[in-house]
Amino acid sequence: MSTSEWFGPSPPPELISHEPPPKLLSQGAEARVWLVDISSIRNDDATDAPPIKANVSVGSGINAPKLYSLSQLSSVSKDTDNNKMIFICKERFSKKYRHPQLDVSLTKSRTKAEARCLIRCKKADVPCPTVFGIGQWSASDGKVGERNSGTTNPAAASSSCLFLEHINGCTIRHYFEERSNPATEKSELTGEPHAKRARCEEDPSDSANSDTNQAQVQDRITTKIDSHTLVVAHTLGTLVAKMHAAGIIHGDLTTSNIMLRNPSWTSAEDNDNNSSWEPQLVLIDFGLATSTAPVQVNNNNNNKQNKQQHNAEDKAVDLYVLERAFLSTHPESEMLVEQVWKGYQSHYQGMDDESEMKTEDVGDTNSIGAYSCVANSVMNRLEQVRLRGRKREYFG
Amino acid sequence: MRSFFNVIAVALFVSSPKVKFGASRSSPYLIMTSTDPPCPLEPIHNLPLPPPSHFSHLYTPNSSNQTVVLGIEGSANKVGVGVLSYDPSTQTYQTLSNPRKTYVSPVGFGFLPKETSWHHQAHVVGLVRAALSEAYPEDGEPQRNLSAIAFTLGPGMGGPLRSCAIAARTLSLLWNLPLIAVNHCIAHIEMGRVATSSSDPVVLYVSGGNTQVIAYSDGRYRIFGETIDIAVGNCLDRFARVVGLSNDPSPGYNIELEARKHTLENPLKFVELPYVVKGMDVSFSGLLTNIEELTKSTNFVKEGQEKEREEQFTVADLCYSLQETIFAMLVEITERTMAHCGQSSVLVVGGVGCNKRLQDMLALMVQDRGGTLCAMDHRYCIDNGAMIAQAGMFGLQYGSESMCLKGVEGSECTQRFRTDQVEVVWRPKTRRKHIS
Ligand SMILES: Nc1ncnc2c1ncn2[C@@H]1O[C@H](COP(=O)(O)OP(=O)(O)OP(=O)(O)O)[C@@H](O)[C@H]1O
Numbered sequence: 024m025s026t027s028e029w030f031g032p033s034p035p036p037e038l039i040s041h042e043p044p045p046k047l048l049s050q051g052a053e054a055r056v057w058l059v060d061i062s063s064i065r066n067d068d069a070t071d072a073p074p075i076k077a078n079v080s081v082g083s084g085i086n087a088p089k090l091y092s093l094s095q096l097s098s099v100s101k102d103t104d105n106n107k108m109i110f111i112c113k114e115r116f117s118k119k120y121r122h123p124q125l126d127v128s129l130t131k132s133r134t135k136a137e138a139r140c141l142i143r144c145k146k147a148d149v150p151c152p153t154v155f156g157i158g159q160w161s162a163s164d165g166k167v168g169e170r171n172s173g174t175t176n177p178a179a180a181s182s183s184c185l186f187l188e189h190i191n192g193c194t195i196r197h198y199f200e201e202r203s204n205p206a207t208e209k210s211e212l213t214g215e216p217h218a219k220r221a222r223c224e225e226d227p228s229d230s231a232n233s234d235t236n237q238a239q240v241q242d243r244i245t246t247k248i249d250s251h252t253l254v255v256a257h258t259l260g261t262l263v264a265k266m267h268a269a270g271i272i273h274g275d276l277t278t279s280n281i282m283l284r285n286p287s288w289t290s291a292e293d294n295d296n297n298s299s300w301e302p303q304l305v306l307i308d309f310g311l312a313t314s315t316a317p318v319q320v321n322n323n324n325n326n327k328q329n330k331q332q333h334n335a336e337d338k339a340v341d342l343y344v345l346e347r348a349f350l351s352t353h354p355e356s357e358m359l360v361e362q363v364w365k366g367y368q369s370h371y372q373g374m375d376d377e378s379e380m381k382t383e384d385v386g387d388t389n390s391i392g393a394y395s396c397v398a399n400s401v402m403n404r405l406e407q408v409r410l411r412g413r414k415r416e417y418f419g
Numbered sequence: 420m421r422s423f424f425n426v427i428a429v430a431l432f433v434s435s436p437k438v439k440f441g442a443s444r445s446s447p448y449l450i451m452t453s454t455d456p457p458c459p460l461e462p463i464h465n466l467p468l469p470p471p472s473h474f475s476h477l478y479t480p481n482s483s484n485q486t487v488v489l490g491i492e493g494s495a496n497k498v499g500v501g502v503l504s505y506d507p508s509t510q511t512y513q514t515l516s517n518p519r520k521t522y523v524s525p526v527g528f529g530f531l532p533k534e535t536s537w538h539h540q541a542h543v544v545g546l547v548r549a550a551l552s553e554a555y556p557e558d559g560e561p562q563r564n565l566s567a568i569a570f571t572l573g574p575g576m577g578g579p580l581r582s583c584a585i586a587a588r589t590l591s592l593l594w595n596l597p598l599i600a601v602n603h604c605i606a607h608i609e610m611g612r613v614a615t616s617s618s619d620p621v622v623l624y625v626s627g628g629n630t631q632v633i634a635y636s637d638g639r640y641r642i643f644g645e646t647i648d649i650a651v652g653n654c655l656d657r658f659a660r661v662v663g664l665s666n667d668p669s670p671g672y673n674i675e676l677e678a679r680k681h682t683l684e685n686p687l688k689f690v691e692l693p694y695v696v697k698g699m700d701v702s703f704s705g706l707l708t709n710i711e712e713l714t715k716s717t718n719f720v721k722e723g724q725e726k727e728r729e730e731q732f733t734v735a736d737l738c739y740s741l742q743e744t745i746f747a748m749l750v751e752i753t754e755r756t757m758a759h760c761g762q763s764s765v766l767v768v769g770g771v772g773c774n775k776r777l778q779d780m781l782a783l784m785v786q787d788r789g790g791t792l793c794a795m796d797h798r799y800c801i802d803n804g805a806m807i808a809q810a811g812m813f814g815l816q817y818g819s820e821s822m823c824l825k826g827v828e829g830s831e832c833t834q835r836f837r838t839d840q841v842e843v844v845w846r847p848k849t850r851r852k853h854i855s
């Protein structure tokens with residue numbers, strides 16, 4: 024890598040000899056996401072030995088499933104759209120800049136945390152990719168499948184892989200940007216996953232683009248606000264609330280970390296009668312997630328209420344990160360953020376209505392429910408977090 | 420020239436009667452002056468310069484057809500004055516002089532607004548004089564070369580900011596030059612871009628009061644990541660104070676020196692500390708509390724004592740671990756922003772940006788992404804006057820309405836002034852886009 028040319032990364036050791044070669048979907052900050060196609064493997068000729076022998080306990084009594092053998096994998100991912108049998112391998116690789124001790128501990132703990140939180144989310148019915156398996160290895164412990172013992176890959180000196188269900192769709196960042204782009208709005212785009220690479224218009228290398236630059240100087244792109252983008256934002260709010268209620272703090276809520284299954288690209292005006300569109304959002308990228316106790320409200324016990332106050336900080340910071348991600352990535356998207364908060368509160372409201380129906384002994388119907396109180400305390404805390412952010416600006 | 424310096428002196432005297440000016444005039448001027456080659460305009464991809472007629476009501480080039488701006492900075496414990504010129508025939512910006520003075524607080528103490536203001540008031544006049552005479556050594560009336568005076572409007576500490584603003588206002592009235600109000604953070608970015616010729620980098624801005632990851636989009640410098648509690652420099656300074664490291668030349672530098680005791684033959688111990696990254700934001704307050712607790716633990720070996728057991732650690736071990744941990748956090752959020760924006764180059768600015776270990780870590784990260792790191796040394800990384808002049812120059816040349824003041828109106832300093840509040844009129848109004 025020290026040469027002036029840059030060749031791009033090679034797949035993790037276990038997949039290096041896989042045919043067809045894994046496709047690099049995204050080179051994120053700390054992970055590479057590979058798309059692995061196993062359509063060519065028929066059940067009978069797949070080896071039964073799991074490609075990676077790993078059964079990693081991810082803590083608090085949750086074991087990540089052993090990595091399925093390829094034949095098992097092909098049966099679980101069978102119902103994937105387009106009849107393609109594919110799965111995702113999210114590889115966290117070693118970072119040269121970090122102290123080795125810190126590097127190993129971060130890589131391991133994040134992969135485990137991600138698996139743990141994904142499994143907890145699944146249990147709580149929060150839409151997220153299914154975990155197929157988890158594998159960790161370092162070059163020294165030689166645990167890399169014997170089949171591949173011939174290939175040594177120094178780049179993957181120590182890395183952790185998470186094998187996940189593939190979500191057919193795009194990130195909502197991509198969705199919002201495409202909808203906001205008048206040129207592409209009406210054209211039917213495929214839901215193909217896109218490489219998460221962007222480019223700056225001012226890149227000196229593409230001087231041929233200078234004309235389009237000029238055009239962009241005149242009409243600034245602002246984020247499209249229409250019934251579709253609003254409902255996506257609202258649904259996102261309810262999902263985040265559901266996740267928080269289940270005791271999961273995502274830690275990295277950005278519009279790149281939320282996917283939309285099979286997005287519809289038609290403009291909102293074209294199908295106004297189709298107002299009941301329910302976008303299928305999926306939360307991904309739980310590498311910075313933490314799990315706490317689920318929100319449980321007991322009307323007879325005020326102590327619980329206090330404990331929730333304590334967790335409000337984590338939830339509020341989660342929302343703050345999301346708000347900042349929206350505003351820095353999507354110009355003039357304040358209305359969308361507002362919808363996210365509405366969705367967030369409406370989910371807790373819904374939990375109240377539900378518990379009310381169950382208990383039926385609520386004294387005065389005018390008082391706001393205990394779950395709504397939780398939502399309110401998180402929103403109040405969010406205001407404090409915002410203020411803290413601004414106050415800090417006091418010297419340079 | 421003496422007479423107008425007396426005017427500023429009087430103006431400052433009115434604002435703070437406790438300062439003795441005689442003392443300042445006799446004190447030796449510490450001049451750390453740039454000897455950098457001139458910085459070309461072309462590679463940094465600004466808009467083409469507007470025709471001079473367009474903003475001729477704002478400023479006039481001097482007799483040699485150059486535009487020259489004098490910038491005054493004093494938002495924290497450094498006061499600096501820089502003279503910067505733009506030559507239309509070569510299209511280059513050049514720093515002509517950039518002297519600076521730093522207020523150093525006693526061991527165990529941070530710098531307080533009152534003493535810092537006194538320090539700045541005592542030195543700003545001398546620095547203006549030094550900057551002008553170094554820029555135009557032959558000239559008896561160097562101020563005749565100037566086109567405008569730029570000063571820091573904020574963010575920063577109120578007293579020090581006001582002390583320098585008074586000097587700027589007085590000079591503007593005396594010499595009948597337009598005043599340009601500059602955002603300190605924008606100044607760091609623009610100086611960095613020009614000095615390293617980087618057109619559109621992701622900026623890591625790390626100093627005593629700020630920790631931000633910034634990228635340009637659609638007419639503004641947008642903050643993608645920042646600290647959700649204390650700034651990185653603040654965290655370093657407070658730790659240095661706890662373990663009694665000197666504030667001279669800066670607490671952060673002394674921590675760096677301690678950490679450099681780590682070698683391959685004699686590695687320092689890495690003590691695990693809380694590592695808190697949330698999205699593209701970081702948090703240091705938990706880490707600071709934790710490391711402060713460690714200095715009270717029985718395993719902490721005080722200066723001059725010997726390590727006896729494996730689990731023990733020294734000041735150097737802690738400095739090393741502190742740097743490794745917080746810099747890894749900073750590099751991580753920078754890398755996240757790069758991935759998010761699809762950028763491959765990084766510019767690091769601010770006082771902490773001089774740290775060699777941080778620069779090395781960033782370089783390793785950037786190299787793995789096939790990009791480049793743009794870093795500078797202390798002359799431009801640490802607060803200085805030339806950077807205020809540089810941002811002011813852009814504001815002047817492109818006619819920024821918010822920056823070019825009418826007279827002294829609107830020159831009241833503001834302690835809070837966010838980077839994304841400033842409209843960056845000198846760069847194209849494009850936004851980043853995905854390729855799909
Ligand atoms: N299960 C999945 N199905 C389809 N695409 C996926 C899936 N998981 C991730 N991707 C794609 O890969 C991209 C990066 O994934 P992810 O956010 O998990 O990795 P990351 O490296 O942690 O990202 P970053 O660090 O940049 O936030 C996503 O934005 C998405 O486009």
Ligand SMILES: [Mg+2]
Nearest residue numbers: 051279280308
């Ligand atoms: Mg991501």
